[in-house]
Ligand SMILES: Nc1ncnc2c1ncn2[C@@H]1O[C@H](COP(=O)(O)OP(=O)(O)O)[C@@H](O)[C@H]1O
């Protein structure tokens with residue numbers, strides 16, 4: 001699923017990553033626990049979270065996450081967006097809650113991440 | 118890796134409670150491994166383990182060192198601190214066990230998955246700890262001949 005499609009399905013605002021809109025992701029992971037994310041996320045994944053601190057971006061870099069969606073109407077500080085921009089990670093913000101955002105992507109055919117062996 | 122012999126060792130100092138710069142050592146480690154042309158799946162595994170180990174130094178220890186050692190055959194990440202030590206290593210290794218303080222939990226840490234994640238990423242893991250003395254984590258990765 002392309003980032004562009006995720007943006008549209010979630011009626012999300014793209015905070016950075018205009019050049020990444022046609023990048024493809026193959027799975028999604030949703031959590032507010034860093035270590036959960038670290039054990040589930042695969043390459044070319046979109047991460048859904050309500051955590052908006054700088055650690056999310058640092059971790060996304062470690063994991064090569066393609067895009068981050070902040071759910072529930074949370075918007076990160078500009079410096080967080082700038083950090084992601086430098087790392088080439090797309091950042092989106094949606095008003096949908098975690099539950100609804102996940103449901104929308106899943107119904108559209110985007111599978112979840114399973115834990116790496 | 119084919120050809121070139123190399124062996125590098127790099128030490129990063131990790132300060133206790135310093136959330137602002139937490140994660141920088143692992144980010145450096147990832148960059149170094151990428152530059153060495155290490156396979157991207159392996160780089161990922163090492164980076165995840167290094168990140169968890171670094172965060173443990175920040176959150177749980179009095180501070181310590183994260184060390185990267187790369188030879189043509191293996192990658193070793195070592196995390197060493199001077200305290201407070203882990204009273205029960207088996208318990209600490211259990212998924213979900215965490216003594217992380219509220220300040221760390223607010224940031225999303227403290228799932229109690231760090232040590233299990235490290236174990237899952239590594240080819241071998243050695244943990245030694247003594248209360249009042251400190252903790253030593255040696256995380257081994259094999260570089261398979263291709
Ligand atoms: N370097 C360390 N020094 C002292 N205690 C530690 C250290 N690393 C881990 N621990 C202990 O082991 C527990 C489990 O660690 P971990 O699996 O990484 O989970 P978390 O960091 O989320 O608590 C920690 O909550 C802490 O009690």
Ligand SMILES: [Mg+2]
Nearest residue numbers: 172173231232
């Ligand atoms: Mg931990």
